[in-house]
Amino acid sequence: MDIKRRMELAEGFTPAEQQLAGTVLALGGRLHGLTIKELARAAHVSIPSVHRFCKKLGLEGFKELKVEVARAEEQQRHSGDVDINFPFNAGESADAVLTSMAQVYETTLADTREVLDGVELDRAAGLLERAASIDIFTQSHNLYPAHMFCDRLLSIGRTATCFESIESQTRVALAADPTHVALVISYSGLGPNLATILPILQERGVPTVFVGTRRGGQLNPGLNVYLHVSDKESLQNRITQFASHIAVQYVLDSLFCCLFAQDYGASFEFLERALPATALPALRGTELSPSEYASVMLNRLR
Incomplete structure (x- = not known):
């Protein structure tokens, strides 16, 4: 460093x-x-x-x-x-944009890997592995990677929630207890939902994992685990949230993999059991039995 x-x-x-x-x-x-x-x-x-x-x-x-x-x-x-906030100029060619965006990805991933603590990532995965429910709290553009993460949790048999409205998130927080785990995603630590939700989670004794910049974590002390992301993106002076989206997606993908690895057998078994039931309609008329179909699909995943 x-x-x-x-x-x-x-x-x-x-x-x-x-x-x-x-x-x-x-x-x-x-x-x-x-x-x-x-x-x-x-x-x-x-x-x-x-x-x-x-x-x-x-x-x-x-x-x-x-x-x-x-x-x-x-x-x-x-x-x-590359300028993380303005990675291309007016009238640039597609080749120039492709090069610049590749640099945005490379820079953001390298920077996030540098600040993300593997021990903390394992701790977060352990909390999720033991949770009766994983409740995800976020807003704005972070909802997209959050929903994808929620779907992946469901795909390996985990109970998970991810609601868009602050009202729904507040109700989930009020219904949570220490058997749940909260995953709070906020790049800046200034999300409009945090002032309402974090005090409820702390009062309810819910273990909480924070995904965001180091500064964002400092603004929200007292949580159980902090997973830091690259902080090179400006909060306002930018074209859009290129870097923060990449960083958050990288952390959530890594967290999912760590969770899967910690309970690989059960996660894999649920995938195997679910694949025949969740196959695309066009594939359900194949001559393969459900177990044969599952075996083919899982081999593709390996």
Whole structure:
């Protein structure tokens, strides 16, 4: 993880260190021309605070900070990073758009993989595996990957809910208990449903998994598991939610796979039992028996 990313994440930073991180990130390459005294003045902190900040980042001192920031700036210039929020320009060809969107996917997936903790993902899957019901709470564009995740849970015999209206979500939360698990999806942590639903879930003792940016998680403390996604997308200054959609989809797909893997036998058995009953109507008239049909379809899934 490069120095700029560590400053962006601001893990365990004090308010003064957060102020320093923001100042250094804003300065970028201009940091090289500043003295430690000038940086401290620009960030409105003391010189000892700058020394502690460098130590927090695992650096020997201010000189090494300048070297690492310069290195990160150089890498960014040569990486051809795509603008996550505006990945194409007016009149660009299809080939150019295809290249840019591939970069959006690659950058977002790599960044999400970097901030997503595998131990936490396993913990979340364990909570889901033991749950009597998995209740999904989200809004806006996140409803699309949420509904797909809900359908996948149903496909392996899990009881799951995913409602669009805040009223319905509120009723689900009120009916939940500690045997349920809540999956809350909010990139920013500012979803309009959270202020109503999270207090109810906590009062009802419902284990809760949060999927969103690290900052979004910090805005909603006290939950059981946090699954972080890439936070490079602006909340408003963008064409649309390309990166956040990709990041959330990646996390939910990974969570489903971990859940399936934790109880592979039962999940596979339910798929096998369900396939003949859920086959497309045009395929139900085949000469294969239900078990033979299931075997063929499952072999395709392997």
